[in-house]
Amino acid sequence: MKNAWSIPYFHIENALGGRQDWFWDPLMHMGGCAAVTLCDLSIYLARYYGRKSLFPTGDPHNLTRRSFLKLGYHIKPYLRPRTRGIDRLEIYLDGAGRYLGDHAAADIHLSGVPGELPADEAFSAITATLDRNLPVPFLLLRHQDPAFDHLTWHWFMLAGWRGRYVRIITYGAEQWQPFDRLWDTGHCHVGGAILTELPRRF
Numbered sequence: 001m002k003n004a005w006s007i008p009y010f011h012i013e014n015a016l017g018g019r020q021d022w023f024w025d026p027l028m029h030m031g032g033c034a035a036v037t038l039c040d041l042s043i044y045l046a047r048y049y050g051r052k053s054l055f056p057t058g059d060p061h062n063l064t065r066r067s068f069l070k071l072g073y074h075i076k077p078y079l080r081p082r083t084r085g086i087d088r089l090e091i092y093l094d095g096a097g098r099y100l101g102d103h104a105a106a107d108i109h110l111s112g113v114p115g116e117l118p119a120d121e122a123f124s125a126i127t128a129t130l131d132r133n134l135p136v137p138f139l140l141l142r143h144q145d146p147a148f149d150h151l152t153w154h155w156f157m158l159a160g161w162r163g164r165y166v167r168i169i170t171y172g173a174e175q176w177q178p179f180d181r182l183w184d185t186g187h188c189h190v191g192g193a194i195l196t197e198l199p200r201r202f
Helices: 026-031 033-049 063-075 089-102 119-131 146-151 179-181
Strands: 004-006 109-115 136-140 156-162 165-170 173-178 192-197
Touching: 004 119, 033 063, 033 089, 033 156, 033 192, 089 109, 089 136, 109 119, 119 136, 119 156, 119 179, 119 192, 136 179, 146 179, 146 192, 165 179, 173 179
Parallel strands: none
Antiparallel strands: 004 156, 109 192, 136 156, 136 192, 156 165, 165 173
């Protein structure tokens, strides 16, 4: 039985995926994490699944910081930074869904895994998506465990799992964290995850 899986990811210069702190725009620099995950997802789908229309600002096989930043500003109107951030899955699903629809990818389906679900059910859904080589945008809001302070009120990517640990990619680097502790925030206002489903031909 499989007990680990990591998906291939991409580097932009010396960073693993894109970095929010590359943006000079203060709104994107401070509150553009949701847009960054959609940038990474769009590049991933362009690079590994041939959906080049999702990355209209560059070559998915020759990534540069400049092309990533141009994509970020292209995506900004769809996931616009706001006072409380993109703090609900529904906001993300609406903006990302419109972006897909406007870029010849309306056949790609996004759905949410709400943070209120039991950890086992959420872990099963998330790892099933990772097993299909698709990264998972993840929203963590407040957390009672200070070990997660660096990830709170933040969108980041999940790109693998090992036992009950998940591989997190954010700010151009990776880390492994225990899923059950990550999921059990101890708060009522919780985040969740975004799953991507491609048409059967993929």
